[in-house]
Amino acid sequence: MVQNVYLMERNKKIGEKVVINFKKRFFEAYFVETKKEALEKAIDLIPQNDTVSWGGSMSVLEIGLIDHILKGNYNVINRDLAKTAEERTAMLRQALLCDTYLMGTNAISADGQLVNIDCIGNRTASLMFGPKNVIVIAGMNKLTTNLQDAIKRAREIAAPTNMQRVAGKGLRQTPCFSTGICEDCTSKDSICSNIVITRLCNPPKRIKIILTSESLGF
Ligand code: SF4
Numbered sequence: 001m002v003q004n005v006y007l008m009e010r011n012k013k014i015g016e017k018v019v020i021n022f023k024k025r026f027f028e029a030y031f032v033e034t035k036k037e038a039l040e041k042a043i044d045l046i047p048q049n050d051t052v053s054w055g056g057s058m059s060v061l062e063i064g065l066i067d068h069i070l071k072g073n074y075n076v077i078n079r080d081l082a083k084t085a086e087e088r089t090a091m092l093r094q095a096l097l098c099d100t101y102l103m104g105t106n107a108i109s110a111d112g113q114l115v116n117i118d119c120i121g122n123r124t125a126s127l128m129f130g131p132k133n134v135i136v137i138a139g140m141n142k143l144t145t146n147l148q149d150a151i152k153r154a155r156e157i158a159a160p161t162n163m164q165r166v167a168g169k170g171l172r173q174t175p176c177f178s179t180g181i182c183e184d185c186t187s188k189d190s191i192c193s194n195i196v197i198t199r200l201c202n203p204p205k206r207i208k209i210i211l212t213s214e215s216l217g218f
Pocket residue numbers: 155159160163174175176177181182183184185186187189190191192
């Protein structure tokens with residue numbers, strides 16, 4: 001546990017600088033130490049009665065935010081409740097116009113840029129345009145030294161790991177599903193159709209980033 005205290009101290013020093021760099025790029029950004037604080041901050045940022053939706057994200061799940069939204073006073077667009085593929089697609093399209101969209105991020109560069117990889121692009125589309133507000137939940141494990149390393153992290157760590165998660169949905173025919181290693185495939189089952197760098201937030205403060213000292217997601 002002593003080690004954790006030192007890690008938390010280091011993360012705080014670095015994380016607060018990353019928050020300053022996010023703000024220079026017009027993101028609204030916060031550094032918090034724990035998952036519990038991340039949840040509290042996210043709840044503060046979501047107005048009651050908002051229409052809320054989300055992209056697939058272990059980080060959002062891990063802090064308990066989806067549970068809170070499902071129990072709370074919000075209008076929810078939850079594609080996991082769709083009974084058919086058509087209904088699911090319709091919900092994904094509706095989510096593009098929600099009030100608050102929740103998501104994680106695949107990587108962060110220390111100078112304050114986000115890198116995200118997406119299959120059909122609903123998550124990256126929502127990040128770029130549509131929802132009035134986007135809340136990004138991220139652990140310090142997503143932080144890399146520079147943009148090149150952030151892209152590398154997204155491609156070589158986040159995407160092959162995510163493939164293990166989605167493989168249960170039948171997306172199996174990729175090299176990374178078998179080996180765990182990205183081979184830059186062009187398989188029809190690839191989840192890496194879109195690689196998006198968010199280098200500035202426009203309009204300012206539309207994207208709100210909650211960076212926590214604790215590790216979240218992968
Ligand atoms: S092997 Fe294909 S699906 Fe897997 S991470 Fe690389 S590009 Fe993405």
